Amino acid sequence: SSLKLGMIPADGIGKEVLPAAQRVLEALGSAIPKVTFVPLLAGWEEFNARGKALPEETIRVLKEECDGAMFGSVSSPSHKVAGYSSPIVALRKHLDLYANVRPVSSVPGMPGPKVDMVIVRENTECLYIKKEEIHDAPGGGKVAYATRQITSYASERIGRMAFEIALRRAEERKGATEGIWAGKEGKVTIVHKSNVLSVTDGLFRESVRSVYDAEQRFKAVKVEEQLVDSMVYRMFREPEIFDVAVAPNLYGDIISDGAAALVGSLGLVPSINAGDNFVMGEPVHGSAPDIEGKNIANPIASIRSASLLLQSLGFPEAATKINAAVDAVLLEGKYRTPDIGGKSTTTEVTDAILKLL
Amino acid sequence: SSLKLGMIPADGIGKEVLPAAQRVLEALGSAIPKVTFVPLLAGWEEFNARGKALPEETIRVLKEECDGAMFGSVSSPSHKVAGYSSPIVALRKHLDLYANVRPVSSVPGMPGPKVDMVIVRENTECLYIKKEEIHDAPGGGKVAYATRQITSYASERIGRMAFEIALRRAEERKGATEGIWAGKEGKVTIVHKSNVLSVTDGLFRESVRSVYDAEQRFKAVKVEEQLVDSMVYRMFREPEIFDVAVAPNLYGDIISDGAAALVGSLGLVPSINAGDNFVMGEPVHGSAPDIEGKNIANPIASIRSASLLLQSLGFPEAATKINAAVDAVLLEGKYRTPDIGGKSTTTEVTDAILKLL
Ligand SMILES: CC(C)[C@H](C(=O)O)[C@@H](O)C(=O)O
Ligand SMILES: CC(C)[C@H](C(=O)O)[C@@H](O)C(=O)O
Numbered sequence: 001s002s003l004k005l006g007m008i009p010a011d012g013i014g015k016e017v018l019p020a021a022q023r024v025l026e027a028l029g030s031a032i033p034k035v036t037f038v039p040l041l042a043g044w045e046e047f048n049a050r051g052k053a054l055p056e057e058t059i060r061v062l063k064e065e066c067d068g069a070m071f072g073s074v075s076s077p078s079h080k081v082a083g084y085s086s087p088i089v090a091l092r093k094h095l096d097l098y099a100n101v102r103p104v105s106s107v108p109g110m111p112g113p114k115v116d117m118v119i120v121r122e123n124t125e126c127l128y129i130k131k132e133e134i135h136d137a138p139g140g141g142k143v144a145y146a147t148r149q150i151t152s153y154a155s156e157r158i159g160r161m162a163f164e165i166a167l168r169r170a171e172e173r174k175g176a177t178e179g180i181w182a183g184k185e186g187k188v189t190i191v192h193k194s195n196v197l198s199v200t201d202g203l204f205r206e207s208v209r210s211v212y213d214a215e216q217r218f219k220a221v222k223v224e225e226q227l228v229d230s231m232v233y234r235m236f237r238e239p240e241i242f243d244v245a246v247a248p249n250l251y252g253d254i255i256s257d258g259a260a261a262l263v264g265s266l267g268l269v270p271s272i273n274a275g276d277n278f279v280m281g282e283p284v285h286g287s288a289p290d291i292e293g294k295n296i297a298n299p300i301a302s303i304r305s306a307s308l309l310l311q312s313l314g315f316p317e318a319a320t321k322i323n324a325a326v327d328a329v330l331l332e333g334k335y336r337t338p339d340i341g342g343k344s345t346t347t348e349v350t351d352a353i354l355k356l357l
Numbered sequence: 358s359s360l361k362l363g364m365i366p367a368d369g370i371g372k373e374v375l376p377a378a379q380r381v382l383e384a385l386g387s388a389i390p391k392v393t394f395v396p397l398l399a400g401w402e403e404f405n406a407r408g409k410a411l412p413e414e415t416i417r418v419l420k421e422e423c424d425g426a427m428f429g430s431v432s433s434p435s436h437k438v439a440g441y442s443s444p445i446v447a448l449r450k451h452l453d454l455y456a457n458v459r460p461v462s463s464v465p466g467m468p469g470p471k472v473d474m475v476i477v478r479e480n481t482e483c484l485y486i487k488k489e490e491i492h493d494a495p496g497g498g499k500v501a502y503a504t505r506q507i508t509s510y511a512s513e514r515i516g517r518m519a520f521e522i523a524l525r526r527a528e529e530r531k532g533a534t535e536g537i538w539a540g541k542e543g544k545v546t547i548v549h550k551s552n553v554l555s556v557t558d559g560l561f562r563e564s565v566r567s568v569y570d571a572e573q574r575f576k577a578v579k580v581e582e583q584l585v586d587s588m589v590y591r592m593f594r595e596p597e598i599f600d601v602a603v604a605p606n607l608y609g610d611i612i613s614d615g616a617a618a619l620v621g622s623l624g625l626v627p628s629i630n631a632g633d634n635f636v637m638g639e640p641v642h643g644s645a646p647d648i649e650g651k652n653i654a655n656p657i658a659s660i661r662s663a664s665l666l667l668q669s670l671g672f673p674e675a676a677t678k679i680n681a682a683v684d685a686v687l688l689e690g691k692y693r694t695p696d697i698g699g700k701s702t703t704t705e706v707t708d709a710i711l712k713l714l
Binding site: 142150200228 | 433435436437485487491496504507508510551552553555556559586590591612617623
């Protein structure tokens with residue numbers, strides 16, 4: 001058997017960290033099937049070059065030929081540009097990658113609070129449906145509207161994903177003696193703002209709860225709720241109380257950046273965009289134009305995303321192997337990129353990880 | 358001359374911290390005109406008691422008789438309750454209190470990062486217009502929609518407020534030698550998510566910028582932008598880089614809780630809801646049902662809100678006097694409520710502040 005992976009570096013440091021992940025995947029040798037990497041185009045630079053932020057060919061190849069994919073990062077124009085629309089948002093929709101799963105853990109040997117949580121972000125609706133309009137306002141000036149959509153369908157399936165992850169995490173740490181969640185039962189925190197958005201966020205929380213209520217096995221997991229403003233507050237005051245957080249799209253976007261700050265750098269936080277039939281790894285960081293081309297971007301978020309991808313594709317041992325190598329390099333502390341206080345290059349950090357595989 | 362202030366404790370600890378602020382205002386003696394306090398009803402408890410979360414009488418008295426007001430905090434039902442709608446959101450709208458101004462500063466003598474910023478939150482639109490609907494979805498289940506409204510009118514006036522505040526702060530610290538912004542020029546950070554919401558958030562950022570471009574005197578202030586997810590990240594990584602942040606309603610709600618976490622407790626962070634004709638002080642914290650009735654709520658957010666109210670009403674010396682007393686009590690460290698690591702009661706902290714007035 002063999003694997004075919006679409007590789008979409010897109011913009012900025014995406015073009016530096018995705019090759020690093022590829023090198024790691026290549027180094028796994030017989031731990032995984034032979035991988036064929038298929039380079040694919042998307043992004044703001046691609047839009048400027050050939051007029052399409054997400055060429056149809058990219059979607060077609062992903063859908064018809066690939067077993068999974070890796071995405072880098074996108075730049076975006078600071079003004080509205082006719083015809084341009086974020087390719088990552090579009091890809092999530094086209095491939096129905098309805099869950100954005102973002103595990104955030106504090107780094108052994110680095111200062112900062114203890115964190116070990118997973119953010120499960122709904123990936124297809126909320127304000128991200130991008131239904132917007134603008135009109136002349138009656139009294140002069142302009143008035144613009146955006147529509148926020150929440151469905152029971154999307155909320156239930158993201159809720160189910162969150163409970164499954166919480167169950168799996170609880171299972172994995174059953175015998176553990178180390179780590180803040182060692183031996184503890186699972187917990188899911190539903191993030192919403194139903195004190196203001198009683199209809200849409202009301203539907204979100206009730207849909208997630210209905211999934212919980214419907215299946216006996218989920219009862220091994222505790223359910224709690226946080227208003228999104230309070231969630232940001234608490235994450236910074238006592239991040240150790242969170243295990244799995246499930247949130248509508250925009251809140252999920254915001255709290256995952258918050259969680260990343262807690263563990264020292266966005267450059268460490270991986271994600272997968274997951275659907276029932278396709279998975280795409282993606283570092284949580286952006287395209288970072290300020291450090292582009294300097295070979296100092298942290299490759300770890302991208303490498304960890306590759307590990308998540310392998311886990312999803314059914315290769316948990318290979319995934320664990322990558323994570324162990326990354327942790328060892330971080331713990332040793334000799335090779336670190338500037339975002340986490342080091343002086344190493346992207347290449348040096350990647351080399352150090354490769355040596356341990 | 359004399360002042361008439363509406364006092365709306367509303368729910369939970371609002372009923373404990375608002376009286377503390379009143380005691381402080383009463384203790385100012387001749388530093389301000391004689392104040393008459395008018396107790397007014399609102400809140401979830403009031404809704405349960407008499408069926409209205411915001412009685413018309415409360416609005417009428419505020420509009421017709423009062424020079425300003427203080428609001429406590431509201432509880433909200435965890436499920437949608439027919440006829441109930443958040444009274445604080447409604448008050449902001451009824452009185453056209455279009456700006457929520459939230460200064461967040463780190464506390465002398467307390468651990469944590471150095472912070473000295475003001476969040477200027479638009480208070481009348483965005484998703485807070487609460488236009489929501491729910492339908493049966495074509496494929497089964499439910500689909501709900503909320504409308505997010507952004508106007509050039511509201512965005513321009515909140516932008517103007519932000520630039521005015523940045524100019525005033527820069528003026529005040531001109532000769533200063535202490536503090537992270539001592540002697541520095543002003544800076545306004547526009548918070549948005551225009552990479553996804555190019556129309557609504559695009560209108561917000563362009564409106565704020567147009568205000569800046571239109572007036573020469575604003576050029577003494579620097580303008581920057583942050584995407585809201587990145588803003589949360591940066592606030593936690595390097596909060597000292599922010600001076601004044603201006604944001605649409607929901608982002609403003611979220612980032613002000615984040616900023617509060619940085620300075621140790623929501624119990625320290627004051628705000629005013631300000632319009633062109635009316636101002637209402639309001640601590641940023643919620644009703645905290647878990648500590649209600651225990652006399653351990655931190656009164657400082659409420660007392661500082663009273664100080665902001667006085668400043669707005671044209672009594673800057675009295676406002677400064679309150680702030681100095683609060684800072685001295687915090688610095689001494691003898692009287693602190695549990696939220697900031699102490700064992701004092703609400704009454705003890707208030708007494709300590711009163712002694713210094
Ligand atoms: C680039 C942007 C559209 C994207 C998002 O908001 O989803 C990014 O912030 C992310 O979190 O992946
Ligand atoms: C209680 C709630 C409606 C309110 C808001 O979201 O504005 C609160 O969080 C605040 O920040 O004042």
